[in-house]
Amino acid sequence: MKVIFMGTPDFAVATLDALVKAGYEIPLVITQPDRPKGRHGEAQKSDVRIAAxxxxxxVATPERIRKDEALKAEMRALxxxxxxxxxxxxxxxxxILEIPKYGCVNVHASLLPKYRGAAPVQWAVLNGDAESGVTTMQMDEGLDTGDILMMKRIPLEAKETGGTLFDKLAKLGGELIVETLEGxxxxxxxxxxQDASQATKVGLFTKTSGRIDWTEDAVVIERKIRGLNPWPSAYSFLGGKQLKLWDADVLTDAECKQYPLPEVAVMMPEQDRTMPEGTKAGHVYAxxxxxxxxxGRxxxxxxxxxxxxxxxxxAEDFLRGHRF
Structure with missing residues (x-):
């Protein structure tokens, strides 16, 4: 079976690895062009390009594949x-969808039709889902709207992060694509x-997506801390400096009363202290x-x-060395 592979980030590398190990003939890999990254903005190859x-x-790196007629001709010739x-x-x-005998098959990191679009892995954690998984789909001209071919599910752990789930689903995607092609x-x-009435769409995150709103429920914020770990990470401000939060446990209002800790700070910039009168959201006790x-709750x-x-x-190490 001859396969053309298309992918860009590290998540896609697991799929490419699985195809290579399974012995499929892969004459061409298509990925996004080199993009500036890092502090100095130097152009860097995609993870898929490096692997390929x-x-x-x-490897081909079209800026816009729908307009690259030479690449399309090469794909047809293959x-x-x-x-x-x-x-x-x-x-x-x-x-392009009509070129291959078996069409184009997409490996998507969600249980479609849930979480169509970008960043489905993080949203499963943010929304407190009990399970997630990978779907292989027969692609059409829509965004993750094609027919479902196969699906695999996994439960989310109590302390699942966006990073740990990412790794699990990447591996699962590699396994599922081989089973799908065999099928x-x-x-x-x-x-x-797909049942379009059950579809949900999600978008990309930015560096500011992790900013914490302390008026939200503790459960929601704790999921944000896990879901946006390792990127873009959940953060607030303490003493005028950004403070990233990597791990936290939820305490109920009743549990808070068991810890008579002194109030030591407010976790937000001075200009953002616009909380409703009487609230203690964002107040730090230590x-x-x-x-x-x-x-907020x-x-x-x-x-x-x-x-x-x-x-x-x-936190204990931080408290030993920090003066509020």
């Missing part, structure tokens, strides 16, 4: 049996249309061992944090 070049596979797409980052036009070749898969922040017992310019550390 390591395997000795030819006559692939299937095109596998994982987090490529561009919508494929009809004339397509054997004719044993019956595509199932002694030498415990750091608690009140929320309940509170968070902070376990791990990182003050701007400092390394990531346990």
């Amino acid at each position: 070049e390591g395997y000795g596979i030819r 006559a692939p049996d299937v095109i596998v797409v994982t987090a490529f980052g561009q919508i494929l036009p009809k004339d 397509l070749e054997a004719g044993s898969i019956t595509p199932v249309p 002694d030498q061992k415990m750091l608690v922040v009140r929320c 309940g509170a968070l017992l902070i376990r791990e944090l990182q003050l701007e310019g400092k390394k990531r550390m346990k």
